[in-house]
Amino acid sequence: MSSSVPSAIIHATAKPLNEAVLAELRAIVGAEAVLTADEDLIPYSFDGTAALKQRPACVVFPRSTEQVSACVKLAAREGRQVVTRGSGTGLSGGSVPMGGCMVLCLVKLDHILELDEKNLTMRAQCGVITKEIDDAAAKHGLFYPPDPGSMKISTIGGNVAENSGGLRGLKYGVTRDYIMGMTVVLPDGEISRLGNKCVKDVAGYSLKDLFIGSEGTLGIITEVLLKLLPRPAARRTMLAMYDSMEAAAETVSAIIAARIIPCTLEFLDRMTVQCVEDYARIGLPTDVEALLLMETDGHPAAVEDEASRMMEIARSHGAREVKMAADDAEGARLASARRNAFSALARVKPTTILEDVTVPRSELARMVKFINATAAKHRLLIGTFGHMGDGNLHPTFLTNEKDTEEMHRVELALQEIVDETLAVGGTVTGEHGVGLAKKAFLRQQFGDVSYVLLQKVKKALDPNGLLNPGKIFD
Amino acid sequence: MSSSVPSAIIHATAKPLNEAVLAELRAIVGAEAVLTADEDLIPYSFDGTAALKQRPACVVFPRSTEQVSACVKLAAREGRQVVTRGSGTGLSGGSVPMGGCMVLCLVKLDHILELDEKNLTMRAQCGVITKEIDDAAAKHGLFYPPDPGSMKISTIGGNVAENSGGLRGLKYGVTRDYIMGMTVVLPDGEISRLGNKCVKDVAGYSLKDLFIGSEGTLGIITEVLLKLLPRPAARRTMLAMYDSMEAAAETVSAIIAARIIPCTLEFLDRMTVQCVEDYARIGLPTDVEALLLMETDGHPAAVEDEASRMMEIARSHGAREVKMAADDAEGARLASARRNAFSALARVKPTTILEDVTVPRSELARMVKFINATAAKHRLLIGTFGHMGDGNLHPTFLTNEKDTEEMHRVELALQEIVDETLAVGGTVTGEHGVGLAKKAFLRQQFGDVSYVLLQKVKKALDPNGLLNPGKIFD
Numbered sequence: 001m002s003s004s005v006p007s008a009i010i011h012a013t014a015k016p017l018n019e020a021v022l023a024e025l026r027a028i029v030g031a032e033a034v035l036t037a038d039e040d041l042i043p044y045s046f047d048g049t050a051a052l053k054q055r056p057a058c059v060v061f062p063r064s065t066e067q068v069s070a071c072v073k074l075a076a077r078e079g080r081q082v083v084t085r086g087s088g089t090g091l092s093g094g095s096v097p098m099g100g101c102m103v104l105c106l107v108k109l110d111h112i113l114e115l116d117e118k119n120l121t122m123r124a125q126c127g128v129i130t131k132e133i134d135d136a137a138a139k140h141g142l143f144y145p146p147d148p149g150s151m152k153i154s155t156i157g158g159n160v161a162e163n164s165g166g167l168r169g170l171k172y173g174v175t176r177d178y179i180m181g182m183t184v185v186l187p188d189g190e191i192s193r194l195g196n197k198c199v200k201d202v203a204g205y206s207l208k209d210l211f212i213g214s215e216g217t218l219g220i221i222t223e224v225l226l227k228l229l230p231r232p233a234a235r236r237t238m239l240a241m242y243d244s245m246e247a248a249a250e251t252v253s254a255i256i257a258a259r260i261i262p263c264t265l266e267f268l269d270r271m272t273v274q275c276v277e278d279y280a281r282i283g284l285p286t287d288v289e290a291l292l293l294m295e296t297d298g299h300p301a302a303v304e305d306e307a308s309r310m311m312e313i314a315r316s317h318g319a320r321e322v323k324m325a326a327d328d329a330e331g332a333r334l335a336s337a338r339r340n341a342f343s344a345l346a347r348v349k350p351t352t353i354l355e356d357v358t359v360p361r362s363e364l365a366r367m368v369k370f371i372n373a374t375a376a377k378h379r380l381l382i383g384t385f386g387h388m389g390d391g392n393l394h395p396t397f398l399t400n401e402k403d404t405e406e407m408h409r410v411e412l413a414l415q416e417i418v419d420e421t422l423a424v425g426g427t428v429t430g431e432h433g434v435g436l437a438k439k440a441f442l443r444q445q446f447g448d449v450s451y452v453l454l455q456k457v458k459k460a461l462d463p464n465g466l467l468n469p470g471k472i473f474d
Numbered sequence: 475m476s477s478s479v480p481s482a483i484i485h486a487t488a489k490p491l492n493e494a495v496l497a498e499l500r501a502i503v504g505a506e507a508v509l510t511a512d513e514d515l516i517p518y519s520f521d522g523t524a525a526l527k528q529r530p531a532c533v534v535f536p537r538s539t540e541q542v543s544a545c546v547k548l549a550a551r552e553g554r555q556v557v558t559r560g561s562g563t564g565l566s567g568g569s570v571p572m573g574g575c576m577v578l579c580l581v582k583l584d585h586i587l588e589l590d591e592k593n594l595t596m597r598a599q600c601g602v603i604t605k606e607i608d609d610a611a612a613k614h615g616l617f618y619p620p621d622p623g624s625m626k627i628s629t630i631g632g633n634v635a636e637n638s639g640g641l642r643g644l645k646y647g648v649t650r651d652y653i654m655g656m657t658v659v660l661p662d663g664e665i666s667r668l669g670n671k672c673v674k675d676v677a678g679y680s681l682k683d684l685f686i687g688s689e690g691t692l693g694i695i696t697e698v699l700l701k702l703l704p705r706p707a708a709r710r711t712m713l714a715m716y717d718s719m720e721a722a723a724e725t726v727s728a729i730i731a732a733r734i735i736p737c738t739l740e741f742l743d744r745m746t747v748q749c750v751e752d753y754a755r756i757g758l759p760t761d762v763e764a765l766l767l768m769e770t771d772g773h774p775a776a777v778e779d780e781a782s783r784m785m786e787i788a789r790s791h792g793a794r795e796v797k798m799a800a801d802d803a804e805g806a807r808l809a810s811a812r813r814n815a816f817s818a819l820a821r822v823k824p825t826t827i828l829e830d831v832t833v834p835r836s837e838l839a840r841m842v843k844f845i846n847a848t849a850a851k852h853r854l855l856i857g858t859f860g861h862m863g864d865g866n867l868h869p870t871f872l873t874n875e876k877d878t879e880e881m882h883r884v885e886l887a888l889q890e891i892v893d894e895t896l897a898v899g900g901t902v903t904g905e906h907g908v909g910l911a912k913k914a915f916l917r918q919q920f921g922d923v924s925y926v927l928l929q930k931v932k933k934a935l936d937p938n939g940l941l942n943p944g945k946i947f948d
Contacts, residue, residue: 118727118836141733165674174674177651192924197834199864200639200648200904202687203912203919204928204946209683213676230733253592259615259704301775360671362592390673430674438677445677450666453935454678460934461927472678 015100017057021078025060028070033061033108044103047085048150049093052436056083056097063108065183065191065222072220072466073189075102081469084216086127086155091354092435094162094215098469106157109222112136119197121180122226126157130164133226143231145172148431149342157221163213165431167338170389171263171297172229174431176212181225184211187218187462195225210457215433216468218461232263232297236307237331240292240319241285245269247318248290249365252388254313255294256361260306264295265389266338269368272345272383272396273337279344282337288320292388293338295331341385345396349381353397353410356438357421358430361391370420371395378409392430418444434472442472489574491531495552499534502544507535507582518577521559522624523567526910530557530571537582539657539665539696546694546940547663549576555943558690560601560629565828566909568636568689572943580631583696586610593671595654596700600631604638607700617705619646622905623816631695637687639905641812644863645737645771646703648905650686655699658685661692661936669699684931689907690942692935706737706771710781711805714766714793715759719743721792722764723839726862728787729768730835734780738769739863740812743842746819746857746870747811753818756811762794766862767812769805815859819870823855827871827884830912831895832904835865844894845869852883866904892918908946916946 017025017036025034035041036058046053057080062068075082084104085095097103109125112132116122117140124133130151134144147166148154154164160182165174181195194208195201211219242248245267252265268276268291277284284291292314296306307324314322325331346352359367368384371393375382381398395417397410418428418441428434428441443451455473458465491499491510499508509515510532520527531554536542549556558578559569571577583599586606590596591614598607604625608618621640622628628638634656639648655669668682669675685693716722719741726739742750742765751758758765766788770780781798788796799805820826833841842858845867849856855872869891871884892902892915902908902915917925929947932939 116834116836117731119834120730163676163680165676169674174676176680186923186927190923192927193921194924196899196901197836198832198866198899198901198904199835200643200832200861200866201901202637202639202648202905202907203901203903204908204916204925205688205692205931206637206650206683206686207924207927207931209680210931212680214679218679230735233733256594257591259707261704299773299776299779301779302773305773305775358672358674360590360593361673362590362671387674392672392674425670425672427670427672427675427677429677430672431676433676434678442678447667449660449664450668450681451678453660453666453681456934457679457681457684457931460930 015057021074024074025058025071028074029060029062029067035059044085044105045097047088047090047093047095049091049096049435049437052093052096054097054099056103057100059103059105061105061108065185068104068185068220068222069189069191071102071104072185072187076188076466081466083468084220086158087153089150089154090158090162090433090435092429092433092437094433094435094468094471096436104220106222107155115140116197120228121197122228124156124224124226126155126222126224128156130154130156130159137228138231141231142228144178144226144228146175146178156224160212160221160224161214161216162433165392167266167387168263169387169392170265171261176209178227179208179212179224180227182208182211182221183223184219184221187464187466192219197225215435215471217458217471218467220467234300234303235295235297235328235331236303237325237334238294238307238311238322239334239337240294240314240322241288242290242292242319243288244318245290245368246365248292249388251292251314251317251319252361254317255310258309258313260309262294262296262306262310262389264293266293266386267291267388268338268341268385269383271381272341272385275344275348275383276337276340279347280336280340282333284337291337293335338385342396345383345398349398349400351399351401353399355395355397355414355417356429356432357395357417357426358390358392359421359424359426361389363424363426364388364391364393367393367420367424371417374413374416378413380409380413390430391426436471439472439474489531495548498548499532499545502548503534503536503541509533518559518579519571521562521564521567521569523565523570523909523911526567526570528571528573530577531574533577533579535579535582539659542578542580542659542694542696543663543665545576545578546659546661550662550940555940557942558694560632561627563624563628564632564636564907564909565830566903566907566911568907568909568942568945570910575943578694580696581629589614590671594702595671596702598630598698598700600629600696600698602630604628604630604633611702612705615705616702618652618700618702620649620652630698634686634695634698635688635690636907639866641740641861642737643861643866644739645735650683652701653682653686653698654701656682656685656695657697658693658695661938661940666693671699689909689945691932691946692941694941708774708777709769709771709802709805710777711799711808712768712781712785712796713808713811714768714788714796715762716764716766716793717762718792719764719842720839722766723862725766725788725791725793726835728791729784732783732787734783736768736770736780736784736863738767740767740860741765741862742812742815742859743857746815746859749818749822749857750811750814753821754810754814756807758811765811767809812859816870819857819872823872823874825873825875827873829869829871829888829891830903830906831869831891831900832864832866833895833898833900835863837898837900838862838865838867841867841894841898845891848887848890852887854883854887864904865900910945913946913948
């Protein structure tokens with residue numbers, strides 16, 4: 001499976017590392033923390049964007065910010081490019097190595113360093129698993145809201161580098177909204193410490209916001225200071241079934257018009273519902289055109305009120321059926337329809353290309369219709385699901401990368417979807433990042449003036465192009 | 475009055491503009507929109523930081539992004555530095571002109587361009603008054619939360635350039651959290667359009683976050699796309715009186731520990747309460763050591779529950795008296811104690827130096843104690859009020875700028891307060907900005923490595939130092 005069209009097949013010559021440099025690396029991190037054997041490198045030659053592969057020269061596992069700094073200083077001295085990775089769950093090729101580069105795999109920086117209940121913050125190393133962050137918060141009645149689909153295996157550092165989204169974006173925002181500070185190793189190996197536990201801080205430019213979502217191209221984030229919230233005391237999960245996507249979208253509009261901001265408003269289209277039911281046997285009707293998963297959380301009284309209003313709005317906007325989960329367990333079962341969407345679609349054909357175009361919420365129904373028309377026009381299978389409250393769509397191409405003729409049609413369809421997305425004021429990537437997969441579209445989205453600004457920032461902070469070469473920019 | 479020690483007295487030679495250039499400027503914006511007469515320039519030679527003054531060469535009033543662009547192109551060609559201002563309410567000297575510069579005053583770009591109810595966004599030109607933004611939102615049941623003290627006269631563009639805070643920061647965040655996009659005129663006059671109505675967008679670096687809070691040193695923000703929220707359906711306002719600042723701070727900690735995030739937790743110390751009562755006759759007891767203003771808003775049932783729990787927490791943590799407003803009018807009257815704090819203090823002595831140091835919430839009581847000890851040590855009058863939930867303190871020096879001996883003691887005290895703030899993990903400015911007033915402390919806060927990064931960003935985006943010279947950096 002792949003997250004995007006593998007248009008960027010990477011070719012680079014792997015210049016082997018000489019023994020003296022390897023010895024220096026081993027002295028920094030320990031001999032067991034440097035991999036160079038071909039068979040050891042294979043698992044680190046790709047990420048969640050599997051059609052993109054390239055063998056690195058070595059993989060290094062530092063255990064501290066200082067070790068990362070020492071490795072980067074060595075790489076800079078040797079002119080050896082560096083690609084950082086966590087769990088490798090990225091869906092835009094952001095941690096795919098370039099040939100001959102040094103991969104810094106940061107999964108061993110895996111300690112939660114502090115949970116500060118008074119200031120509602122958590123300090124963690126970059127390699128901590130996202131779900132462990134929220135689990136640790138939950139033990140204190142606290143909450144780390146961002147929940148990317150990969151949260152059971154992704155690392156918090158990777159989330160910050162990609163500015164990951166998730167299912168709760170509408171109400172709670174994305175990773176960026178929970179980052180108060182960070183430690184970053186710069187391309188020259190120097191260590192920058194940014195931010196603090198202050199709720200307000202306007203001293204200087206917001207450098208941390210520059211590193212968040214910079215996909216490892218400006219610096220290596222080794223530690224983060226996270227903002228936590230009180231854990232919502234109550235939650236209600238509902239599922240609504242529709243005979244048309246428009247009716248589902250109108251329900252979402254009506255909920256917003258009623259001045260309710262639920263934590264989750266997710267949809268699945270007909271093909272996705274059918275694949276999910278086939279895969280997970282949840283008991284979904286397979287003849288619906290759209291399925292809407294709704295969740296509201298917060299104060300118990302507010303949640304009960306909002307949930308009943310949302311049920312009523314769904315019914316009065318054409319839902320064929322609306323179910324409310326009786327308890328958390330049933331809520332989790334209903335939500336599993338959405339959580340299983342990608343896995344269910346991925347079973348159908350050899351290659352699954354998961355797209356990530358995002359439009360203003362008001363344009364979503366129109367965009368889904370456009371995607372379906374494009375699929376028909378190019379004789380392609382596309383299942384679409386995603387975040388209806390956010391306008392964040394995941395049209396998923398079910399194809400076969402070995403079928404070059406079909407892949408050509410996939411490319412044509414993708415360009416048409418991107419063109420339409422940008423025409424209605426959208427973005428080519430809502431949460432997966434640019435990496436290798438989307439860089440061909442970046443200038444089209446930004447326009448020449450703003451694109452040059454992006455390049456100026458990269459040039460200013462990483463003048464020698466040492467970090468994550470070939471990503472975001474050509 | 476002044477917002478900080480006028481340590482940076484500005485000296486620059488005013489090179490007059492020649493007639494040909496003035497004619498070009500008049501051709502761009504109209505003859506009536508270019509001021510050059512000495513008496514016309516006086517009101518534009520300072521901002522809310524009144525001890526800092528410098529006469530510009532001219533003041534220009536463009537009416538569109540394109541006119542701003544044309545003015546900047548002309549200034550760039552002539553090597554004439556540009557200082558942008560809105561209403562001039564800034565408290566760190568950010569819009570104080572440099573001698574001989576061109577002031578672009580953007581108050582004529584004052585149109586709300588669109589309110590999009592489906593996407594909960596508003597598009598506005600930079601010169602719209604902040605309160606008008608929220609008033610326009612309110613007409614549709616929507617809410618623009620950031621409420622800086624100056625919101626009745628400040629412009630939204632100035633708020634974005636300074637990343638203004640306000641009284642609702644604890645629950646709702648600051649200006650940055652409500653900016654989805656913007657139009658920026660760059661130092662070469664080119665126009666960059668950033669962001670969109672998408673709730674999620676991870677394409678490229680977050681350039682808008684770089685411009686937010688950049689205090690006019692990187693680009694000129696001419697238009698903004700704002701995020702709106704549903705207007706809270708209910709609100710409760712409470713006032714608690716204490717015999718010790720610690721008890722007030724413990725109340726705040728206990729509220730957070732009870733997993734309540736109120737929209738407002740503001741405090742006044744004894745001297746501020748006395749000045750406010752003397753000024754506004756609200757009926758406050760003048761023998762209290764601390765006064766805590768608390769507000770909760772949201773769903774009516776949640777608000778009633780939270781308000782009664784907050785009252786109980788205040789009582790059980792040593793409040794001598796707790797009042798709850800019966801209605802919005804009484805709530806506004808209670809809140810006026812806090813809203814009047816600065817004006818009330820400003821009456822006492824000829825010069826009022828309003829500080830803005832901010833510490834993690836957990837350090838606030840200790841910091842207030844430190845400030846009081848510092849005031850005593852240096853024989854100074856300091857009234858302190860601010861955002862207790864945020865840790866954002868406004869120690870306010872009541873002094874006389876003509877008394878050089880006293881001003882020397884003010885400087886000593888200020889440096890000690892800054893040292894202590896940074897030692898406990900705080901920031902030199904929570905919401906007022908660096909401008910001229912805080913730039914002497916910026917390197918101390920950032921450290922050498924990160925400070926150099928700030929300089930690199932400025933150099934990359936404004937290599938000739940055309941925009942807002944002398945601000946943030948020396």
